[in-house]
Structures are given as structure tokens and as C-alpha cells.
Amino acid sequence: MMPEERYEESQIYKIRHSTAHVMAEAMLQRFPEAKIAIGPPIEDGFYYDFELSRPIADKDIKWVEKRMKKILSGRHAFRMREVTADEAREIFRDQPYKLELIEDLVNGSIDDKGQPLNDPAPGLTVYTQNHFTDLCRGPHVESTAEINPKAVSISLRPPAGAYWRGDEKRQQLTRIYGTAWETPEQLRDFRMRMEEAIKRDHRTLGEKLDLFIIDSMVGKGLPLWLPEGTMLRDTLERWLRDIQIERGYLPVVTPHLGNIELYKTSGHYPYYSDSQYTPIDVDGDEFMLRPMNCPHHCRVYSSRLRSYRDLPLRYAEFGTVYRYEQSGELRGLTRVRGFTVDDAHLFVRPDQLLDEFKAVVRLIQHVFSSLGMTDFRARVGTRDPDSDKYVGDNALWEEATVAIVDACDELGLAYHIEPGEAAFYGPKLDFIVRDVLKREWQLGTVQVDYNLPQRFDLEYVDHDNERKRPVMIHRAPFGSLERFIGILIEHFAGAFPPWLAPTQTIIIPIRASHNAYASEVEAHLKSKGMRVKADLQDRNMRSKIKTHRAMKIPWLLIVGDRDIENRSVSVRLRNDVDLGAMPLEDFAEAALQKIQSQAQDL
RNA sequence: GCCACCAUAGCUCAAUCGGCAGAGCACCUGUUUUGUAAACAGGUUGUUCUGGGUUCAAAUCCCAGUGGUGGCUCCA
Numbered sequence: 001m002m003p004e005e006r007y008e009e010s011q012i013y014k015i016r017h018s019t020a021h022v023m024a025e026a027m028l029q030r031f032p033e034a035k036i037a038i039g040p041p042i043e044d045g046f047y048y049d050f051e052l053s054r055p056i057a058d059k060d061i062k063w064v065e066k067r068m069k070k071i072l073s074g075r076h077a078f079r080m081r082e083v084t085a086d087e088a089r090e091i092f093r094d095q096p097y098k099l100e101l102i103e104d105l106v107n108g109s110i111d112d113k114g115q116p117l118n119d120p121a122p123g124l125t126v127y128t129q130n131h132f133t134d135l136c137r138g139p140h141v142e143s144t145a146e147i148n149p150k151a152v153s154i155s156l157r158p159p160a161g162a163y164w165r166g167d168e169k170r171q172q173l174t175r176i177y178g179t180a181w182e183t184p185e186q187l188r189d190f191r192m193r194m195e196e197a198i199k200r201d202h203r204t205l206g207e208k209l210d211l212f213i214i215d216s217m218v219g220k221g222l223p224l225w226l227p228e229g230t231m232l233r234d235t236l237e238r239w240l241r242d243i244q245i246e247r248g249y250l251p252v253v254t255p256h257l258g259n260i261e262l263y264k265t266s267g268h269y270p271y272y273s274d275s276q277y278t279p280i281d282v283d284g285d286e287f288m289l290r291p292m293n294c295p296h297h298c299r300v301y302s303s304r305l306r307s308y309r310d311l312p313l314r315y316a317e318f319g320t321v322y323r324y325e326q327s328g329e330l331r332g333l334t335r336v337r338g339f340t341v342d343d344a345h346l347f348v349r350p351d352q353l354l355d356e357f358k359a360v361v362r363l364i365q366h367v368f369s370s371l372g373m374t375d376f377r378a379r380v381g382t383r384d385p386d387s388d389k390y391v392g393d394n395a396l397w398e399e400a401t402v403a404i405v406d407a408c409d410e411l412g413l414a415y416h417i418e419p420g421e422a423a424f425y426g427p428k429l430d431f432i433v434r435d436v437l438k439r440e441w442q443l444g445t446v447q448v449d450y451n452l453p454q455r456f457d458l459e460y461v462d463h464d465n466e467r468k469r470p471v472m473i474h475r476a477p478f479g480s481l482e483r484f485i486g487i488l489i490e491h492f493a494g495a496f497p498p499w500l501a502p503t504q505t506i507i508i509p510i511r512a513s514h515n516a517y518a519s520e521v522e523a524h525l526k527s528k529g530m531r532v533k534a535d536l537q538d539r540n541m542r543s544k545i546k547t548h549r550a551m552k553i554p555w556l557l558i559v560g561d562r563d564i565e566n567r568s569v570s571v572r573l574r575n576d577v578d579l580g581a582m583p584l585e586d587f588a589e590a591a592l593q594k595i596q597s598q599a600q601d602l
Numbered sequence: 603g604c605c606a607c608c609a610u611a612g613c614u615c616a617a618u619c620g621g622c623a624g625a626g627c628a629c630c631u632g633u634u635u636u637g638u639a640a641a642c643a644g645g646u647u648g649u650u651c652u653g654g655g656u657u658c659a660a661a662u663c664c665c666a667g668u669g670g671u672g673g674c675u676c677c678a
Contacts, residue, residue, distance in 0.1 A: 163674060
């Protein structure tokens with residue numbers, strides 16, 4: 001692969017950064033009393049945060065956009081100047097956010113525990129274009145002549161509230177988003193990408209394809225799975241369940257609710273109380289909707305005395321968990337309040353850890369590749385050496401981290417290490433997938449845990465007759481069924497490979513007189529295990545084709561007199577390829593082959 | 603939770619300046635029997651999200667709430 005140019009050094013980064021300054025200039029002309037905060041480039045564009053005296057309206061945005069284009073057309077140079085701290089304080093004397101930044105730059109900032117985050121900056125620089133000066137490290141374009149006004153827009157994304165320095169206890173500012181490209185063609189492509197993303201939005205497709213709904217009477221963030229969506233979900237579940245049973249996993253089922261003592265023992269309560277629901281009173285005892293499945297599985301382990309010969313024990317459950325999410329954060333299936341984890345907990349001896357970990361990673365790789373999801377990266381989350389929020393002793397952490405990294409190396413998995421991303425009880429490996437909007441989603445996760453075995457006092461009797469502590473591996477290839485299916489919908493734009501398609505084949509009789517044959521074909525394919533329906537409604541053939549095509553059914557079988565005579569079906573694919581007539585048996589064989597091989601094509 | 607925007611028939615949307623709430627699709631009833639992207643005719647469907655206010659008059663203006671959308675914060 002070609003080494004990619006770092007975004008921060010690219011021309012488009014400079015364009016976006018400079019356009020952000022131009023937007024700030026135009027905004028100050030519309031809102032002279034505005035206080036400016038920060039305005040960095042981001043993926044696909046830039047933003048700038050302002051404190052405004054009144055809400056910003058669409059007509060303000062239009063005005064500002066127009067003014068920006070005028071400024072951009074003015075061939076104004078971006079001039080950099082080094083200033084002393086006092087000069088900077090004078091320049092920005094009316095800009096409290098800038099003054100705060102200057103102090104942090106001069107002194108080096110510290111976090112709320114007094115730990116230094118940055119060293120003091122060697123010098124301060126300001127950039128000026130036209131009538132606007134901003135505290136800025138740069139770099140910028142030489143002149144606005146390098147920015148094409150026709151490749152800039154600030155009306156594609158609505159303004160949003162954003163807290164100063166991302167801290168919800170501080171002032172909420174108005175964030176204006178913009179996008180800027182090198183050429184108008186690139187801007188047009190970006191618009192088209194956004195439109196494509198909207199077309200693929202799993203919330204729209206989910207409704208159109210009858211997969212799921214979210215009903216306000218049932219509650220926010222609590223999806224209802226319709227029959228078609230449930231078929232898809234069940235297919236995924238059955239598939240993974242079978243794979244897991246082949247690999248020695250043991251299915252268990254545990255309740256959605258548990259006594260609060262369980263979660264006190266596990267440490268989830270009150271440690272994660274922010275994302276848990278208020279306990280429920282049951283005859284004077286407190287019960288909680290479970291936020292995780294692992295405490296229940298620990299108690300399954302504890303149900304009898306274990307020998308070293310019993311390990312590894314791999315308990316698997318599609319376990320539904322409930323977590324409080326702030327209402328503004330809920331989104332379709334990708335962020336919900338109740339969801340099902342394809343969970344398993346492996347209880348292993350320390351000497352089994354590496355092999356078991358590798359087997360889990362192989363399983364996850366198999367799951368992703370079977371679904372054609374190739375745009376993912378792996379992240380090894382290790383602990384932050386300067387933090388004390390972790391449990392367990394250093395030697396065990398070191399051992400677990402080495403096991404994870406060795407496993408990745410031995411499997412040839414591309415990964416990068418991120419200190420500070422570990423769970424509090426152990427290091428982990430996360431699989432991060434990119435969707436069509438280029439948003440990254442954390443899906444599968446594997447975590448090594450020394451903490452819960454200790455908290456639940458889990459033991460096994462080793463061959464030397466000593467009681468020892470097992471290690472736990474938490475793992476979930478999908479992460480959450482809901483989120484995973486949401487991403488699958490967008491990934492396939494609703495056109496699922498046949499093995500996943502809720503309905504695989506629709507049979508369309510040309511006339512009512514062909515209904516009997518259509519039903520016969522339906523029964524035949526059903527007996528072979530296909531998900532198939534004959535559409536016998538009193539409507540004409542063409543309108544049925546239109547309907548089922550829109551539902552992205554993989555195979556449409558048209559049957560008429562000629563087909564009855566030859567015991568054939570006329571096959572039309574959802575991508576509008578017409579395969580013509582073929583013997584029913586040939587179709588069944590070909591379709592089953594595609595289904596059984598989990599083919600991506602038709 | 604916070605900021606902004608939005609809410610009209612089952613769905614997608616219209617309704618000029620505050621002046622009788624409409625269309626397409628869907629659905630129902632007939633007619634039609636069709637070889638690959640919507641047959642024809644007729645019909646049903648409304649607490650204009652909820653509650654309050656302004657007005658002779660409110661889908662439309664104002665206030666509050668509920669729900670949705672885009673962000674922010676958080677994410678075991």
C-alpha cells in the first residue's frame with residue numbers, strides 16, 4: 001500500500017482550516033458581539049464554535065455563506081505573526097475563550113487531577129486574513145485564492161450545540177459545521193456520498209423492508225422486531241450458535257434481572273450506576289435489570305466445584321441487557337436501551353489463555369469474513385501506566401497483554417495498540433468497523449479478565465490438588481445484535497446475501513390460472529429449506545415485480561403456461577438480470593448452493 | 603440530559619398574508635387475466651402530536667409538554 005499523506009499536512013487540511021477562519025470572520029460581521037472559541041478541520045470539513053447572543057437561523061447561515069464566498073474571492077493573504085503572551089492577551093482582550101487558551105498555552109495545561117497534559121508552548125502565533133485575526137498554530141493556505149468558493153458549503157449540516165472543551169458543565173456554544181474541498185467536483189461527490197448514506201440509512205430501510213420499528217408507546221431505544229427482521233436476526237443467531245457449539249461452547253440461559261447483591265459482588269453497582277436503571281423493589285429486596293451478562297455466568301461457574309480437567313468452560317448466551325442511554329444519544333438500532341449481546345465467557349487456566357484467545361480471534365475473523373465485512377481494524381487496549389483505575393497486579397496484566405499481542409502476531413492480524421483503552425479489569429482487543437458514512441463502530445470485543453474471578457472467588461482444583469483461580473475471557477463477535485444488524489443493513493443497503501435475506505424467493509404467477517403451479521413451486525422449495533412465498537394476490541404481474549424488487553428479494557420466479565408445461569421457472573434477479581427459464585430442479589440446486597456457501601452474489 | 607430544527611390520512615407530502623384540510627401511494631369494492639419496474643373505475647380514511655393562549659377566525663402566531671432528527675457529553 002502507498003504510504004498515505006498525513007491529513008494534517010495535506011492541502012485540503014489547510015483549505016479547511018483557512019475556510020474555518022473565513023467563516024469566523026463572516027460570522028463576526030453578522031454577530032459582532034459573538035465570542036469565538038475554536039475552529040479545527042475535521043473529517044470532510046471543519047467547524048467553528050461561537051457563543052452567540054441569540055439562536056442562529058437559516059437565514060443567518062445563508063448570509064454568512066454568501067459573505068464567506070465574497071471574502072474568499074478577495075485574494076486575501078493569510079499572514080502569520082509570532083506574538084508574545086502579552087501581545088496575544090491584548091489582541092484577544094474581548095475574547096474570553098481565546099484568553100483561556102492563551103493561558104493554557106503559556107502555562108502548559110493540567111487536567112483536573114493536576115497532571116500536566118501539555119508542556120508550555122514554545123511561542124504563540126496568530127494568523128490574519130482580511131479583517132480577522134485568530135490565535136492559531138497553522139498551517140494555512142497562502143491566500144484565499146487557493147480556496148474555491150464553489151467548493152465550500154456551510155449549509156449541509158445544521159448548527160449544533162457543543163460544550164466548551166467538551167465539558168457539559170461549561171458554557172454551551174453554537175457549532176457551525178462547514179465542508180470545503182479543492183474542487184467543486186469534490187464537493188459534488190461529497191454531496192452524493194451523503195445522499196447515498198441517507199439511502200442506506202438502516203432506520204429508513206428497516207421500515208421499508210419491514211425489519212423493525214421503534215414505537216413511542218413501547219419506549220425510546222426499545223426496538224420491536226417485525227417478522228422479516230426477526231428472520232434475519234434468527235438466521236444470524238442460529239448460524240453463530242452452531243459455529244460456537246462446533247467449537248466447544250456450552251449454551252446457557254440466564255434471566256434479564258438479578259438481585260442487586262449480584263452486581264455489588266461483580267462491582268457493576270454502583271461503579272456503572274450512570275448507565276443502569278433504578279433498582280426494582282421485589283418483596284423488599286432490590287433487583288436490577290442487568291447491564292451485563294457476566295455476573296450470571298460467574299454464578300453458573302460457581303454452581304459446582306471445578307477440576308482443572310473441566311477447563312476451559314465456554315458459556316455462551318444471546319443475553320439481553322439494559323443500559324440507560326441519554327435520550328439525545330439514541331439512534332435507530334445502533335444506540336438503544338435494550339440489546340442482545342452474543343456473549344460468551346470462557347473460564348480458562350492461565351496456561352490455556354493464549355490458545356483460547358487465539359481461537360476466539362479466529363472465530364471473530366471467520367464471522368466478519370463470512371459477512372463480507374472487510375473494512376475493519378483491530379485495537380489492542382492496554383492500560384494507561386499513569387492511571388490507578390485498574391485492578392489486578394502488574395505481572396498478570398503484563399502476561400495478558402503479551403498473550404493478546406502474541407495472538408495477533410501469530411494470526412497475522414493488523415492491529416494497533418492504544419494505551420488507556422483497556423477495561424478496568426484487563427486488556428482487550430476491539431474490532432472496529434467503518435460504515436458507509438465512514439463512521440467507526442466498535443463491534444466485536446475480546447477482553448481478558450482477572451478481576452471477576454477474584455470478586456466471585458472462582459476456583460478450580462489443579463492437578464496438584466491446590467485451589468487456583470481461573471482467568472476469564474469475555475467475548476462478543478457481533479457486540480450487540482441490534483447494532484450489528486443496523487450496520488449490516490447499511491453495509492448491504494438492504495440487499496442481503498441470500499443466506500441472510502428474510503425472504504429468499506418470491507413466486508409470481510402470470511395469471512390467476514397459474515396460482516396452483518406457483519403454490520406447488522412454493523411447497524417444493526420450502527421442502528428444501530428455502531424461505532419462499534408465492535404471491536397469489538389479485539394484482540397484475542408487473543406490479544408484483546415492482547413491489548418485490550423494491551423489497552430486495554434475491555430471486556423472483558415468474559411462472560406461466562410455458563413453465564407449467566416444462567416444469568420450469570423464469571428467474572429474475574433483484575439486480576434486474578433476467579436468467580430466463582430453467583428447470584425448477586436446476587434453480588433449486590443453484591439457489592441452495594448460493595445459500596449454503598453464504599455467497600455474496602446471486 | 604443540553605443546543606438547534608421538525609411534527610398534516612397507514613406512508614410520502616401540499617394547503618398564498620391567519621379565512622371551508624387536499625393529492626399520490628396504500629387499503630376496501632367492483633371490473634380486468636396480463637411473460638418481466640405501477641391495469642381501470644368507484645369508495646373509506648383526519649383530535650393538523652398533546653394541552654393552554656392570542657384572534658371574529660389558528661394546520662398557520664405565542665407558551666408549555668410529548669415524540670422525532672442533527673450535533674454535544676458519555677459509552678463496561
